[in-house]
Amino acid sequence: MRHDRPGCLVAVLALAATLLAGCQRARPGDDCPSGGVAPIAPGPLPSTSNTPEALWVAGRDGSLRAVDSRTDRVTATVDLGRSEALLLGVGGGLLFAYALDRGDVAVVDPVAARVVNHVSVPAARPYAGNRLAFAEGALWIAQPGRLWRISSAGTASSSPLPADLTPTGLVVGGRWLWLTGGRTLLRVDPAAPAQTTPVPLAQGIAQLLPGLYASGVNSPTVRRLDPDTGREVRAIGLDEPVLSLMGAGDNVWATGTCGSLTRLADRHRVRVSDVSQDLPSVAAAGSLWVADEVKSQVVRLDAATGTVLARTPFVAADPDDPAFGLVAGQYAVWVLDRNVSRADPATNAITRVLEGADPLAVVVAAPPR
Numbered sequence: 001m002r003h004d005r006p007g008c009l010v011a012v013l014a015l016a017a018t019l020l021a022g023c024q025r026a027r028p029g030d031d032c033p034s035g036g037v038a039p040i041a042p043g044p045l046p047s048t049s050n051t052p053e054a055l056w057v058a059g060r061d062g063s064l065r066a067v068d069s070r071t072d073r074v075t076a077t078v079d080l081g082r083s084e085a086l087l088l089g090v091g092g093g094l095l096f097a098y099a100l101d102r103g104d105v106a107v108v109d110p111v112a113a114r115v116v117n118h119v120s121v122p123a124a125r126p127y128a129g130n131r132l133a134f135a136e137g138a139l140w141i142a143q144p145g146r147l148w149r150i151s152s153a154g155t156a157s158s159s160p161l162p163a164d165l166t167p168t169g170l171v172v173g174g175r176w177l178w179l180t181g182g183r184t185l186l187r188v189d190p191a192a193p194a195q196t197t198p199v200p201l202a203q204g205i206a207q208l209l210p211g212l213y214a215s216g217v218n219s220p221t222v223r224r225l226d227p228d229t230g231r232e233v234r235a236i237g238l239d240e241p242v243l244s245l246m247g248a249g250d251n252v253w254a255t256g257t258c259g260s261l262t263r264l265a266d267r268h269r270v271r272v273s274d275v276s277q278d279l280p281s282v283a284a285a286g287s288l289w290v291a292d293e294v295k296s297q298v299v300r301l302d303a304a305t306g307t308v309l310a311r312t313p314f315v316a317a318d319p320d321d322p323a324f325g326l327v328a329g330q331y332a333v334w335v336l337d338r339n340v341s342r343a344d345p346a347t348n349a350i351t352r353v354l355e356g357a358d359p360l361a362v363v364v365a366a367p368p369r
Helices: 006-013
Strands: 055-058 063-068 074-079 086-091 093-098 103-109 114-120 131-135 138-143 146-151 156-160 169-173 175-179 184-191 193-199 213-215 221-225 234-236 242-246 253-254 261-263 269-272 281-284 286-294 299-302 308-311 327-329 333-336 340-343 350-354 363-364
Touching: 055 086, 055 253, 055 340, 063 269, 063 350, 074 114, 086 131, 093 131, 093 363, 131 169, 213 242, 221 242, 221 333, 242 281, 253 281, 281 327, 286 327, 327 363
Parallel strands: none
Antiparallel strands: 055 063, 055 363, 063 074, 086 093, 093 103, 103 114, 131 138, 138 146, 146 156, 169 175, 175 184, 184 193, 213 221, 221 234, 242 253, 253 261, 261 269, 281 286, 286 299, 299 308, 327 333, 333 340, 340 350
């Protein structure tokens, strides 16, 4: 596997599990249903907003650049120091850059565009064992056997985790932190992180949304978990194995290995591609945005109905490896390969904004003043 593929990059940035069945591509007809798929039809674009957002792009040279969604210009650069492995987190008006190879967390004020604190946190190896989430005014870093809390003031504390738990996911759901690992779901009280409650699972979890929708590995079932106990309250069987989950509330959708999106509320299904592929997907501006790498298109769908609103061509930087990924804020969407481009929610036009960026990590946060 090529580790510089943008599709894999976005999976890391989203902190989602990467061991999904969609990495094995198949042709139509390989255990894929043939009927019951809603027809594709164009529709009106939902309303958009001028709320300011910036894509913060970390490069291998140690620079962290802010690309403003309103102007597509780089408005600030912050020096983080060179790193070969970086995770970015955001919350509480701050940006956190975790240089795994140096064991250093830089706390960045994005509005002032400067580093305000450094915190030393040794990284677990392999680096995939480090998971980030922001909750209750702090950044949380889950590692095998250890949970770190990084305060906004730049202080660090840690609590033990069960020795047999290797975290594969960390999300905030309700008033709890939820850690996944194997067939264990661990509930953590952020007010007292040493108090943890394990929830045994019949199946492992490949992805867990903050709304506590869980998908398994190579499984066609999505499970809705109780936001307080973590116990399963509903199982939703789909017509194909689930690749990923996105959205919120009543508009949670699952992408599947047969090239379809399915709305979990009523199992309404929309075909996006006739070829099984990874289908990197994000939700923003009232829409779902899907990367159809086979047709080199960004597909936009209405988040409520699944109506396909647009198919916009995208020319990847490397024609021999046309993979690309998507990153979204609330209203802005960026397309990533070795370059950085922005998809305009008002027109669907895709504009290249950073040439040759080859981003190491990205996150959406407030723009600098």
